[in-house]
Amino acid sequence: MSDNDSRIYFDPPHLNIPEITEQRAFYFEEDPDVWYVECEMSKAYEGYCPECGCMNIISHGKGTVRRIHDISIGPKSVDILLQTLRYKCKDCGATFRYPLKFVDEGVWITKRLKEHIRKKALAQLFKHVASEFGITIPTVSAIVEEYGGELDARRTLVAPRVLGIDENHIGHIMRGIFTDIERGTLLEMTENNKIPTMQAAIESMEGYDKIQIVCMDMTRAYKSMVQLCCPHAVIIVDKFHVVRYIYKATEKARKQIFAALKEQVDTLPDGEDKDEKQALLVRLGKDSYLFKFSTKRLVSDKSRISLMARLCSTFPELNELRILKMRAEKIYNESKDHFEAAANINDFILNIPDGSEYDDFRSFAKTLKNWMPEVLNYFKYGKAYTNAATEGVNALVKELNGAGRGYSFSNLRTKALYWSEGHTRPKLKARRKPEPISFGYMSGSFDKMSYMDMNDYFDDEYEHGDMEYIGSLLRHFKEIF
Secondary structure, three states, X not given: OOOHHHEEEEOOOXXXXXXXXXXXXXXXXXXXXXXXXXXXXXXXXOOOOOOOOOOXXXXXXXXXXXXXXXXXXXXXXXXXXXEEEEEEEOOOOOXXXXXXXXXXXXXXXXXXXXXXXXXXXXXXXXXXXXHHHOOOHHHHHHHHHHHHHHHHHOOOOEOOOEEEEEEEEEOOEEEEEEEEXXXXXXXXXXXXXXXXXXXXXXXXXXXXHHOOEEEEOOOHHXXXXXXXXXXXXXXXXXXXXXXXXXXXXXHHHHHHHHHHHHHHHXXXXXXXXXXXXXXXXXXXXXXXXXXXXXXXHHOOOHHHHHXXXXXXXHOHHHHHHHHHHHHHHHHHHOOOXXXXXXXXXXXXXXXXXXXXXXXXHHHHHHHHHHOHHHHHHHHHOOOOOXXXXXXXXXXXXXXXXXHHOOOOHHHHHHHHHHHHHHOOOOOOOOOXXXXXXXXXXXXXXXXXXXXXXXXXXXXXXXXXXXXXXXHHHHHHHHHHO
16 A cells, blocks of 8 residues: 555445445545455454354454455445454363455355456456456456356256367367357367266266267277267267368368479470469469358359369369369259269269379278268258257357466366356446457357358458359359359
8 A cells, every 4th residue: 555645535335235324435646446444343252252152252353454355336436444352261262363254264255246347257358357446357257166166056958969079289289169050059168088077977967878979080980989888879979070171181182182283384395374373373472262152152253263264274284173172062062862862972973083182082982981871861851950060169269268368277267167157247347447358249149150261261362263164163063063
């Protein structure tokens, strides 16, 4: 605190705490947003000795003046300066401080402020809550840790009809993520993704043996675990997990083909042909996402379709890659049922070109064969179930963790699971407005999310190319139909 000379005294506010009586209040001239209220106990202690339980208690003088953080009054923070009293037991000789029912003496804040912090810290960053109420970040962390334990104790985790399973790399460790696909909510987050841990999480759900559908990626260990825990559940391989494989393999092949083409063009004799091909490859290098766009989106952009047409007309190797990618896209974009999906998968597998640049496609094809029943289940069940909600939850958990920088697993799990507990608007204003990270969108239901085509993330624009090549490209598109 500052010098007494800088104190401005005023009539104390009524704190509505029966155990204490307000004497006077002041603030420092250089910090008028924090009020200090000097208080004393309302009456002498009339209880028993905490050591021996007898009632033979006498006063033992005054103790220290304790500074106790309290809930704010409007925009003003409040610190109580309480003159504590000490007592002595005449029977056992023990001395003790006046027990304060309204204070959490572990952290020396009022219990009503602790309750306010518990909920506020779920919706805001710990450092902002700590700064607002004049406490340390470890104190906020400890409060949330305790609160999470209480919330867990009174929570009944009911197994959903449709379960989503995934993992999330957080803090250098893979964490297990479980979601209710139909409600779009996070059910559980495990400390690691080891099978015993994941299995225990499923078995902790009430009625887990009645789960009907499980959406997951192509992880064999997860499949075995689900078949053991939920033998009657239908396993559906997540559509977007397969799509990621397609684009990953496409990008790997594109890079290798681009490098090989660059070497070939560099060996050509100088002239117009070499200059034109080098210019095209430069544009391809700048537009590394060109092959990540879906065919549907590609044809809707005149500049990109023109560039693709010129590339495929000039370099047959790129056209071969484009056609293979279209065959892979056809599995999900054009299959009306699981019979057509199976035919499209086989068509894709049988038409993978030779060459090391397509090794990732061959590896992907092998995985598809091994998981064919689970991949086709997506089509058998009306294309209704994906891990879109799980991926959305994953992204939000990562954002929570990144914003907080250093949350323990326990606190991150508490914030992710119980964020809505702290989403109600606080009744009292904060000491300051620290511009916390907003997670307002977490309160919505993820079952209304449309998980974007992966290509929609890339919006680089290019100058318009020669329109004459569009017809050429469209003819290329028809080659495989």
